[in-house]
Amino acid sequence: xxxxKPYKRRVYYYETDKMGIMHHSNYIRIFEESRVNFLIQxxxxxxxxxxxxxxxxxxxxxxxxxxxxxxxxxxxxxxKIVKFNGTTLELDYxxxxxxxxxxxxxxxxxxxxxxxxxxxxxTKLKFPDIYRLFADHNGADIMx
Numbered sequence: 001x002x003x004x005k006p007y008k009r010r011v012y013y014y015e016t017d018k019m020g021i022m023h024h025s026n027y028i029r030i031f032e033e034s035r036v037n038f039l040i041q042x043x044x045x046x047x048x049x050x051x052x053x054x055x056x057x058x059x060x061x062x063x064x065x066x067x068x069x070x071x072x073x074x075x076x077x078x079x080k081i082v083k084f085n086g087t088t089l090e091l092d093y094x095x096x097x098x099x100x101x102x103x104x105x106x107x108x109x110x111x112x113x114x115x116x117x118x119x120x121x122x123t124k125l126k127f128p129d130i131y132r133l134f135a136d137h138n139g140a141d142i143m144x
Contacts, residue, residue, distance in 0.1 A: 004041050004142045006076040007034040008098065011069050021068035027105050028061055031093050034077035035109075044133050052127060056089070057118065059110040067102045074098040078142040084134045086124040088112050 007030075015026045039045055049056070069075055076096050083090035088110060095105040113121045113130075123131040 004038060004137070004140065006078050006142050007037040008074060008076045009033075010072050010074050013071055016071045019068075021070055024063070024065060027063050027065075027095065027107065030075075030077055030095060030105075031061065031063075031079070031091075031107055031109055034079045034093060035091065038079050042133055042137060044130065049130060052130070053116055054121060054123070054127060054130065055114045055116060055118065056111045057114060059088070059112055061107065061109045063105060063107040065105055067097070067100075067104045069095070069097060069104050075104065080142060081134060081138045081140070082108075083110075084138045086113075086122050086131055086135075087120055089134060 011022050015022050017023045036046055039049070046056075074097075076098055078094040078096065080092045080094075081089065082092050089112070090108065090110045093105070093107040093109070094103060095107075096102065097104055113123050113127075115121050121127070123134070
């Protein structure tokens, strides 16, 4: 299993509001950026999954705000697979300020695997390489 690094970047100006902090809606986008980055790191980019006819729609997302990020502040996202059964996938996210070390946001998303007509797919049977990828990283911690 690969050592996965956190997803890091800075807060862009357009992501901030009048108070100079990242607007709450942008954290959901950051979760998605970190999922895509995770897939790249484990050698199965989203394009490769979709090329096999698999989609991963979001079923739900939850976000708890702890401490705001500000313009140009560097942050790290630590995604973690917390549940995977071959048909559904759930991830937790921690967004931490690289400058202060403070936990800024905690989140959770759930997804399902479908075909292009949005019918559920059992990856263990039809796509064993995709199944193994997620099963191997289920519960694995992201390291700095």
